Amino acid sequence: MKKGVFWITLTCLVVISLVLASCSSSTTTSQQTPTTTPSTTSIVTISTTASTIVPTETTSTASVVTATTTSTGNWWDNLGTPQYGGTLTDDSPQNITNWDPYLNVSACVCYSTYLEGLFGDDWALNPSIFDFSTGFRPTDDVTGLLASAWSFPSPGTLIVQLRQNVYWQNIAPVNGRQFTSADVVYNYDRDFGLGDGFTTPGPYEANNALTPILKSVTANDKFTVTFVFDTSNVENILESMEALNAVPIVASDAVSFYGGNVNSWHDAIGTGPFTITDFVDGSSVTMDKSPTYWGFDERYPQNQLPYINAIQLLIIPSQSTALAALRAGKIDVMENIGIQSDQSLKTSNPDILHLTMPGAQGLSINPRDDTVPFNNINVRIALQEAINLPQIASTYYNGTCSPNPLTLTSYSLAGWGFPYEQWPANLQTQYAYNPINAKALLAAAGYSSGITTNCTADSSADLQVLQIVQSEFAAVGVNMSITTMDPASWTAFVFNGHKQTGLAFREAGTLSLAFQPFVQLLMYQTGFPANYEMASNSTLDGLYAAASNATTVDQVKTVVTQACQIVTQQQFVISLLNPSSFNVYQPWLKGYAGQSYAMQGGSGGILMLGYYGSRFWIDSSLK
Numbered sequence: 001m002k003k004g005v006f007w008i009t010l011t012c013l014v015v016i017s018l019v020l021a022s023c024s025s026s027t028t029t030s031q032q033t034p035t036t037t038p039s040t041t042s043i044v045t046i047s048t049t050a051s052t053i054v055p056t057e058t059t060s061t062a063s064v065v066t067a068t069t070t071s072t073g074n075w076w077d078n079l080g081t082p083q084y085g086g087t088l089t090d091d092s093p094q095n096i097t098n099w100d101p102y103l104n105v106s107a108c109v110c111y112s113t114y115l116e117g118l119f120g121d122d123w124a125l126n127p128s129i130f131d132f133s134t135g136f137r138p139t140d141d142v143t144g145l146l147a148s149a150w151s152f153p154s155p156g157t158l159i160v161q162l163r164q165n166v167y168w169q170n171i172a173p174v175n176g177r178q179f180t181s182a183d184v185v186y187n188y189d190r191d192f193g194l195g196d197g198f199t200t201p202g203p204y205e206a207n208n209a210l211t212p213i214l215k216s217v218t219a220n221d222k223f224t225v226t227f228v229f230d231t232s233n234v235e236n237i238l239e240s241m242e243a244l245n246a247v248p249i250v251a252s253d254a255v256s257f258y259g260g261n262v263n264s265w266h267d268a269i270g271t272g273p274f275t276i277t278d279f280v281d282g283s284s285v286t287m288d289k290s291p292t293y294w295g296f297d298e299r300y301p302q303n304q305l306p307y308i309n310a311i312q313l314l315i316i317p318s319q320s321t322a323l324a325a326l327r328a329g330k331i332d333v334m335e336n337i338g339i340q341s342d343q344s345l346k347t348s349n350p351d352i353l354h355l356t357m358p359g360a361q362g363l364s365i366n367p368r369d370d371t372v373p374f375n376n377i378n379v380r381i382a383l384q385e386a387i388n389l390p391q392i393a394s395t396y397y398n399g400t401c402s403p404n405p406l407t408l409t410s411y412s413l414a415g416w417g418f419p420y421e422q423w424p425a426n427l428q429t430q431y432a433y434n435p436i437n438a439k440a441l442l443a444a445a446g447y448s449s450g451i452t453t454n455c456t457a458d459s460s461a462d463l464q465v466l467q468i469v470q471s472e473f474a475a476v477g478v479n480m481s482i483t484t485m486d487p488a489s490w491t492a493f494v495f496n497g498h499k500q501t502g503l504a505f506r507e508a509g510t511l512s513l514a515f516q517p518f519v520q521l522l523m524y525q526t527g528f529p530a531n532y533e534m535a536s537n538s539t540l541d542g543l544y545a546a547a548s549n550a551t552t553v554d555q556v557k558t559v560v561t562q563a564c565q566i567v568t569q570q571q572f573v574i575s576l577l578n579p580s581s582f583n584v585y586q587p588w589l590k591g592y593a594g595q596s597y598a599m600q601g602g603s604g605g606i607l608m609l610g611y612y613g614s615r616f617w618i619d620s621s622l623k
Contacts, residue, residue, distance in 0.1 A: 074124075074299065075126045075127075075128075076124075076299050079590070079591070080590055080619070082297065082300065082303060082307050082590070082591070082617045083307065083590075083617045083618065083619060083620065084307050084308075084309075084617070085307075085308070085309055085618065085620065086308050086309060086617070086618030086620055086623075087308060087309060087310045087311070087312055087618070088308045088310070088311045088312070088332055088589070088613055088616060088618065089311075089312045089313075089314065089330065089331045089332050090311065090312070090313050090314070090331060090332065090333060090599050090600075090606070090609070090613075091313070091314045091315075091316045091322045091325065091331050091334065092109050092110070092313055092314070092315055092316070092600075092601075092605075092606065093315075093316065093317045093318075093319070093322075094107075094109050094315070094605065095109075095281070095282050095315050096108065096109045096110065096265075096279065096285060096315070098263060099111065099262060099263050099264060099265055099267070099268045099276075100250065100255075100261050100262045100263045101115070101204060101247075101248050101250070102190060102191060102202045102203070102204060102250065102261065103202070103203050103204060103261060103263060104203060104204055105204050105245055105604050105605065106604055106605065107605075108605050109313070109601070109605040109606060110285060110287065110311075110313055110605065110606055110609055110610075111248060111268075111605065112248070112272070112605070112606065112607055112608060112609050112610040112611065113272055113273065113274040113276075113287045113311060113609050113610035113613060114169070114268050114269070114270035114272040114274055114275060114276060114287070114290075114610065115248035115249060115250060115270040115271070115272055115610075116145055116146050116248065116249060116270060116271050116272045116610070117145060117146065117246050117247060117248050117249065118144070118145060118146050118147040118160060118184070118241065118242075118246070118249075119142050119143070119144060119145055119147060119241065119242040119246070120142070120143060120144070120145035120611050121137060121141070121142065121143070121595070121608070121611065121612075122141050122142065122143040122298075123297070123298045123299060123615055124298045124299055125141055127593060129141070131593065131594075131595075132595045132596055133357055133358060133412070133594050133595065133596055134358060134360065134410065134412055134413065134514035134515075134596055135244060135360060135514055135515045135516075135596050135597065136413060136514055136515050136516055136517070137242060137243075137244070139234075139235060139238045139239070139242065139553065142238075142242045143298075144163070145611070146162060146163060146166060146179065146184075146249065146271065147160045147161065147162060147163070148161050148162060148163045148164075149161040152234060155232030156228060156229045156230065156231060156232045156237075157226060157227070157228055157229075158226070158227040158228075158229070158237055158241065159220070159224065159225070159226050159227075160184070160224070160225045160226075160227065161223060161224055162179070162180070162181055162184065162223040162224070162225065163179075163223075163294065164178075164223050165294050166178070166179035166271050166294045167179060167271070167292060167294065168251055168269060168270070168271055169269050169270060169271070169272075169275055169290055169292065170292060171267075171269045171275070173253055173254060173257040174251045174253055174254055174269050176292065177253075179249075179271050180219075180222050180223065181219035181220070181221065181222055181223055181224060181225045182219055182222075182252070183249050183251065183252060184217070184219075184225045184249060185217050185218065185219050185225060186252040186255075187247050187248075187249050187250055187252075188214065188217040188227075188247055189217065190202060190250075190255070191204070191205045191247050192205055192214055194214070194215075194216060194217060195216075195217075196252075213229065213230045213231075214227060214228075214229055214240075215228045215229060215230055216228045227241070231548050232551070233547070233548050233549070233550060233551070233556070234551075234553075235517075235518070235547075235550070235553050235556045236518050236547070236548055236556075239516040239517070239518050239519075240516075240518075243516065244596075244597055244604070244607040244608065245604045245607055248270075249270075249271065250262060250269075250270070251269050251270070254267060254269050265279040265285070271294070272290065272293070272610045273289060273290055273293045273295060273305055273306040273610055273613070273614035274287035274288060274289060274290060274306065274310075274311060274610060274613070274614070275287065275288055275289075275290050277310075282315055283314070283315055284312060284313060284314050284315060285312075285313045285315075286310060286311075286312050286313075287310060287311045287312075287313070288309065288310045289306045289308065289309055289310065289614075290306075293305060293306065293614070295614065297615060305614040305615060306613065306614030306615070307614070307615070307616065307617035307618075308613065308614075308616065308617060308618055311609070311613050313606075313609075314330075314331060316331075319334075319337065319341075322334055323337070323341055323345070326345075326349075326352070326584065326586075327345070327348060327349050329586065329623075332585060332586045332588070332589045332618075333583070333584070333585035333586070333589060333592060333599045333600075334583070334584050334585070334600075335357075335581070335583040335584075335594075335599055335600035336357075336581045336582070336583070336600060337581070337582050337583075337584060338582070339397065339398060339400055339579075339580075339582060341582070342354060342582035342584065345584055351586075351587055352584050352585070352586065352587070353584065353585050353586070353587055354582060354583070354584050355582070355583040355584075355585075355593070355594040356400065356580050356581075356582060357580060357581045357582065357583055357594050358410065358412040358514065358578070358580065358581075359401075359512065359514075359578045359579050359580060359581055360508070360514050360515075360581075360596075360602075361410075361508040361509055361510070361511070361512060361513055361514065361578075362406040362410070362509050362511045362512030362575070362576065362577060362578035363462070363465065363505075363507075363509045363511075363576035363577060363578070363579065364406070364505075364509030364510055364511045364573040364574060364575055364576055365383070365455065365466075365469060365503050365504075365505055365573065365574035365576065366503065366504040366505070366509065366510060366532065366533045366573045366574075367380060367383075367502070367503050367504075367533060367573065367574065368500060368501060368502065368503075368504075368533065368534055369533050369534055369535045369536070369572055370534040370535075370536070371501060371534075373445065373447060373451055374502075374503075376445050377570065377571060378441045378442075378444065378445045379441070379442065379445050379447070379451070380571045380572075380574065381430050381438075381441055381571055382437075382438040382439075382441040382442045382445070382476065382478075383438070383473065383478065383574045384405070384430065384431055384571060384574050384575065385430070385431075385432065385433065385434040385435065385437055385438040385441070386433075386435055386438045386472050386473055386475065386476040386478065387433065387469055387472050387473075387574070387576070388433040388472060389403050389404070389405060389431075389433065389575075389576070389577060390403035390433070391433075392465065392468060392576070392577060393577055396464075396465060396468065397577065397579055397580075400579070400580045401577050401578060401579050401580045402420075402577070402578065403577070404420040405420065405431040405575040405577075406511040406512040406575045406576075406577070406578055407420070407511060407512070407564045407565075407567060407568045407575075408511060408512075408513060408520055408523065408524075408560075408563055408564040408567040408568070409512070409513060409517065409520060409560060409564050410512045410513055410514040410578070411512070411578075412514055413514060413517075415557060416517055416557055416560055416561075417560060417561060417564045418561050418564035418565055418568060423568065427568060427569060430571070431575060435472075435475055435476050438476040439476050439477060442476065442477060442478075447477070449477070450476075450477030450478060450479060451477065451478045451479070452479045452481075453478065453479070453480050453481075453502040453503060454480065454481045454482070454483055454500075454501070454502040454503065455470075455480050455481070455482050455483070455502060455503040455504065455505055456483050456485060456490065456493065456494055456500045456502070456503070456504050456505070457482055457483065457484050457485070457490075457504070457505040457506070458484075458485065458486075458487050458490040458491075458505065458506040458507060459484040459485060459486050459487070459490070460486075460487050460507060461505060461506050461507040462507065462579075463482070463484070465576065466482060466505050467482070469576070470482060480502075480503065490506060494506075494532050495530070495532055496529070498532050498534060500532070503574075504532060504533075509573070509576065510523055510524075510530075510533070510573055511567075511573060511575055511578075512578040517547075517556065517557075517560045518544070518547060518548075518556075520560065520563070521543055521544045521547055521559070521560065521563055522544060524537070524540055524567055524572055525540070525541055525544065526538075526541050533572055533573055535570070535572040537566060537570060539566060540563060540566045540567070540570075543559050543562060543563050543566075546559050547559040547560070583599075585599075586622075587619075587622050588618055588619045588620070588621075588622035588623045589616060589618065590616060590617050590618070590619050591612070591615055591616040591617060592612075592616055595608065595612055596608070597609075598611075598612035598613075598616075599612070
């Protein structure tokens, strides 16, 4: 019941346009150290075949009182028997200032508990195949949520069949009516300005355009919807439609009743597994299980979801305060903590469980590639060779991350990108620690007396590792001062304004990206808003179109590999490392395995809290 996967995750891109500006030719040149020119990829046209997924439909007739399980020979049999009851307690550093994702998905935080989309993760998929630990979900590993089946009868046309056993929560003015295709059409019309009285994209989608462009959405009948796109590329369409932050479905009659926006927690109505029952501004939100939820456990189809009685989300801006609550057993899980906190918890709370997770985005030092001296590729190579990545990996990160330099696509996305082991030897040499050659390159480029520059850094980033780099730069004659800005100011000055004149640094760099490959192809496009390095390469500019014209996933993978090769060879940014993140959780939380966006989120909130929160359970005997 699997089918072909916009992410999330993609935390730095949810607030910017995904539409490219006009392209121009490259301004970088190699003077002393030649780089390998990537081979041109030939895109072969292959016919697209229709593909349909038809999961088993289960109709809810009564609430399940006790969870049941049988020995099935499935991979999950040794994970224990799910239990009903209990409260899952999570934390969020973000307050909730909005309850309608149409306005601003970033301020919703927990909308996934009461609203649902068309697609979801495959809960029954063996983690050895894919473990959902990254924001990108491969198209083969996503299944239907409100959708029961889908197909491509012709290029660029997606037909979605909807589940017929879904009902809205029994809250006025919707009052438990059936979910239909009219709800789907209304939401896409509303979000993208395609009809139903909406002529322009909504406030969120105006800054987060669906890629590829959605041209129309219509209802064929009560439970069938047709989407038409401006591309025939199936991978591109499904990456967008199946993304974690794809359009959640809001009840049209609630929108009308409340004057155009459903922006009060009292009026939050959805088809999801939980209902909002209490909210204390800046403190907490409580979500009780919906007694009429349509979903059943894919692993144990006889078990109605959710298992837990409630989710309590505590608003805790301070990570140290949240860690104290975790130590005291007041919250059940924390994600993305640092290695020092992780090690400390192993001593203070030996019963707490630990997961080492791949970082969503690697660290990088980002120069202005259109300005002197960084428009000279040999200067960028010199900066790279000044940094001892293996030593930083072994000492600063205690050997918990790979010592290898990074390329555009994360190495954790198996089958995508350009793994370090495949780099030619001369390219690996240009990323190896070699301060003597770094000095020679600077001298050959006309900087025998060194370079003085500034790095504009986000104050929330790891400034200690930046100071290590500062010291290593100084050893080759690069005097780098550091100017810090709070995150909002950094975003306005660097990310959006492109006003920095030297180097830039933030916690989420522009290498080792684990979100949608089509979005990755935009990162270094000439004129793209997130390209704050102002990089420009005419070959790279053409690869998004090449991927869009591809007709198979393998062809898209070939184009992404070529993009990785160009980014690596041109050294648009200085690669640091991709530090592992650490997730910790209480032993009584069952089903949790570090699934991305299940318990924590980026700027888009906890995008899978409802999906996974309804499938996790609490083992009361361990509390």
